[in-house]
Amino acid sequence: MRGERTYGAPRGGRTVRGRRGAVAALAAVVAGAALATGCGIRSTSVPVDAGAAPSRMPCRTASEAAATAPPPESVSVRIYLVCASQLVTVERTVEIDESRSDPLLVAQALLGELQGEPDSDERRAGFSTDVPAGLRVSAARKGDPAGTLRLSEQPDDLPAEALAQVVCSYADNESLGSGGSVMLGGPGKYTPRGYLCTSETKSRPGEVPTLGALELS
Template sequence: MRGVHRAGAGLAAVLAAVALASGCGIRTTSVPVDAGAAPSRVPCKLPSADVTTRSPESVAAPVYLVCASQLVTVDRPVPSGAAGGADPLVAARALLDQVQQAPPETERRAGFSTAVPAGLRVENPRTDDPAGTLRLSSQPEDLSAEALAQLVCTYAENEALVTDGSVVLGGPGTYPPRGYLCTSQTKSRPQDVTTPDVLKRD
């Protein structure tokens, strides 16, 4: 009889444990579950003590880089002659040089990168181009969506490169230049091929 009582007590304990587990919302399974790696958090923010070293002849200019699938500005040194109101070609070349550079270690650790190709160049407009046109060595539409968004938004921060609210870009071919807008959607979804918004120039 004692063996029977012990077996009954053991069964009751097992049933109680199962009931307790069910009550806590725990579901048993014999299949291993892989929930994947924990989501990483990219700060997209540089340490406050991190200040880009620049010479007395340079000034800080905002440049748009890619971080966490968005466009975020960082300050980069450019010659003082490339600041707002400067010669458009001088400003365009200085900003292009900064936006196409591989981010330094501090920016990489914060999640920043650039999609602008290193070989891209900017040239003078043609005689029949609309005012404010900048000619790139590649057709703007041939750049990746992120690269074009980076360039347009970086140029849009410089008043010398904005004409009637847009950045006017052309390429080496015969296609007419077009005006590109940097909007909030451009910054939040630079990978979207529908941005930057495009304005036809007469």
Template sequence: MTGVFRPLPGAPRRRAAVAALGAVLVAGALASGCGIRTTSVPVDAGAAPSRVPCKLPSADVTTRSPDSVAAPVYLVCASQLVPVDRPVPAGRAGADPLVAARALLDQVQQAPPENERRAGFSTAVPVGLRVETSRPDDPAATLRLSSQPEDLSAEALAQLVCTYAENDALVTAGSVVLGGPGKYPPRGYLCTSQTKSRPQDATTPDALELD
């Protein structure tokens, strides 16, 4: 009687496993031959480059009337502070610090127009913020805000300080002196390179205790 060959139990599975292992080895050999080295260690290639330009084309620069001046206003773009020229009435940009501060605040808290939004600009300064008159015992050039400066977001405070720091009438001994509606004494704030590069950092802008 002719014997019938019966495959051992599990043989097909073993053959499939061997075939799969062989395919993996062949793929590895091909990869090695192409100069590609495999690794199980994740590689940090760094952050993807930003596509946000943070720069307005010359054709999109806001036009101003003959009786206005271009004042730099700091907005947020790509997690940094970037200046944008805004038109401010000539009579409000100079002599009176309170008038200049109010004009600049009005500009920095406005929602950026479409051309600036397309370039990636935004503002964190709240619309309801106001600049009030200083008190008799305040240091010279003090600006009192309707909110405590420390209660603003880090980005909003950095925007305001750096915008004011561009106006000589609002700077005393290199700092912008800000106070709030409470009894806390005003403090001097510095707009540094770190303030501009990392406005979201709670440690910026640097604050100085005034005598």
């Protein structure tokens, strides 16, 4: 009929479209949650303990399994390096004339190995050394107890790990140590002391580097 106005969709149509939009949005959220679950993603407020991370420092070198006899006029020795905050032995080959049986030569050779930078294989395994490059060792002085070795620095003035390395490397060598101990002195007239290498020294060198040190009369 002429004059009648044609109106658009009733207001109720808007409500229907609004409900349909809400339903579609809810369906999208549910689908997204299902997809995340399918990808293995968990939502939780509780921390999950996956255990300790695998160690990158096994403190074991590849050359250990391929150890061979030392060349002529050389001997195989053990020294202590630092690895994972502990003392761990490594095998080294040094040139020493065993026929001379001079403990000082052995002490100097071991000290030189302790001061040297670990090779690439040892570094990859986590080994390091704290023994100062300038440290020197000399023979006993007159009046020193038998077997004393004199260092160019007072033993107790060395870094804790360095002293533990020297003590255990010397104490474990049969030509230098006795019963797991070694006699060490420093410069000057200070009385030498006996240092004992124990299992605790090896496991915690930074805390007990002089454990078992014995004063001599």
